[in-house]
Amino acid sequence: MATVTLSNVVKRFGVFEVVHGANIDIKHGEFVVFVGPSGCGKSTLLRMIAGLEDISGGEIAIGGKLVNDVEPADRGIAMVFQSYALYPHMSVEQNLSFGLRMTGNPKADTDRRVKRAAEILRISELMDRRPKKLSGGQRQRVAIGRAIVREPQVFLFDEPLSNLDAELRVQMRVEISRLHKELGATMIYVTHDQTEAMTLADRIVVLRAGHIEQIGRPLDLYDDPDNLFVAGFVGSPKMNFIKAQIAGHDARGVVVELAGQEKTRIIQPLAGAAPEVGSQVIVGVRPEHFGGAGEGDTDVVVAIDVVEHLGGTSFLYARTAHGEDVVIQRDAAKVPTTSEVTVSIRKSYLFDEKGLRLR
Numbered sequence: 001m002a003t004v005t006l007s008n009v010v011k012r013f014g015v016f017e018v019v020h021g022a023n024i025d026i027k028h029g030e031f032v033v034f035v036g037p038s039g040c041g042k043s044t045l046l047r048m049i050a051g052l053e054d055i056s057g058g059e060i061a062i063g064g065k066l067v068n069d070v071e072p073a074d075r076g077i078a079m080v081f082q083s084y085a086l087y088p089h090m091s092v093e094q095n096l097s098f099g100l101r102m103t104g105n106p107k108a109d110t111d112r113r114v115k116r117a118a119e120i121l122r123i124s125e126l127m128d129r130r131p132k133k134l135s136g137g138q139r140q141r142v143a144i145g146r147a148i149v150r151e152p153q154v155f156l157f158d159e160p161l162s163n164l165d166a167e168l169r170v171q172m173r174v175e176i177s178r179l180h181k182e183l184g185a186t187m188i189y190v191t192h193d194q195t196e197a198m199t200l201a202d203r204i205v206v207l208r209a210g211h212i213e214q215i216g217r218p219l220d221l222y223d224d225p226d227n228l229f230v231a232g233f234v235g236s237p238k239m240n241f242i243k244a245q246i247a248g249h250d251a252r253g254v255v256v257e258l259a260g261q262e263k264t265r266i267i268q269p270l271a272g273a274a275p276e277v278g279s280q281v282i283v284g285v286r287p288e289h290f291g292g293a294g295e296g297d298t299d300v301v302v303a304i305d306v307v308e309h310l311g312g313t314s315f316l317y318a319r320t321a322h323g324e325d326v327v328i329q330r331d332a333a334k335v336p337t338t339s340e341v342t343v344s345i346r347k348s349y350l351f352d353e354k355g356l357r358l359r
């Protein structure tokens with residue numbers, strides 16, 4: 001079974017610790033995406049799983065076997081890089097078969113694997129071409145094909161779509177999802193693009209500065225983020241954050257007052273301890289959770305700066321009376337024509353000053 005387990009994995013480059021004790025349990029056949037901003041350590045984690053970087057502390061097991069000291073070639077993994085890393089002087093067919101030929105794999109078996117990979121990736125008609133004569137998307141398919149022919153236990157992808165244009169990225173994203181279904185293999189995928197993470201993953205690992213902020217299924221992270229960072233990172237346009245303070249408590253929960261707007265009060269039921277009256281908090285509202293006036297807990301008057309029409313939906317870029325920027329989602333048919341509009345907050349999240357979710 002191609003499980004991948006990271007236990008307290010630490011990475012130091014010299015005196016700098018860049019991964020601070022990561023614990024991740026990846027199931028057989030699972031598609032897990034590591035996502036986070038530049039420099040958060042996601043590539044380093046992937047490279048440690050691949051064996052391309054040493055581990056400074058902790059343990060990595062693949063298929064239940066400790067691999068800390070196992071060579072990359074013996075880990076049962078295959079990695080696909082952003083840069084494709086194809087041999088320019090070889091044909092597609094030679095690129096695909098090269099690794100297997102080098103290990104002395106029987107020719108008939110190599111031919112069978114190459115043919116199958118080419119069929120899966122729909123590149124059979126390109127077998128005689130050199131990489132130079134391929135489009136970016138075709139090159140990336142060949143790079144993925146080279147991983148498939150190795151029949152690895154685990155596929156590792158390091159930002160494989162970063163060099164493609166927007167349309168091709170979407171197309172290849174769907175292809176990678178299809179590939180995962182077809183092969184049923186364990187896949188670990190690194191990206192800084194939250195849309196890629198949301199659409200591809202069975203589970204997402206959100207990283208920041210070498211720490212795991214949250215691990216969960218895409219919609220669980222979206223609906224139920226643990227902290228301000230995850231709330232802001234998952235979702236596009238991102239969650240709106242509005243400064244507020246605790247104004248009191250009533251039977252239904254804490255009463256929160258938005259900054260500079262005495263009458264805009266939100267009531268949040270909290271299972272945990274409520275912060276003291278007067279403490280500063282942050283109210284998070286997703287663009288789609290603003291309703292029309294009177295539809296929610298509280299009404300907020302906003303001034304609209306820009307309206308973006310995307311077809312079925314539109315985004316209103318607006319400011320609260322307190323000068324905070326907010327993005328509001330509306331059905332195209334319901335876009336207001338006035339420059340000022342009253343909206344209500346239908347659903348919100350509450351975070352303390354340190355960014356931890358209050359619930």
Ligand code: ATP
Pocket residue numbers: 013018036037038039040041042043044045192
């Ligand atoms: P990006 O999306 O920009 O690739 P990342 O999340 O993949 O970022 P890593 O490449 O894993 O981040 O880097 C994590 C941290 O480790 C960064 O601060 C980086 O500067 C540092 N780092 C990476 N490789 C080395 C190295 N060989 N020597 C020293 N520091 C390194």
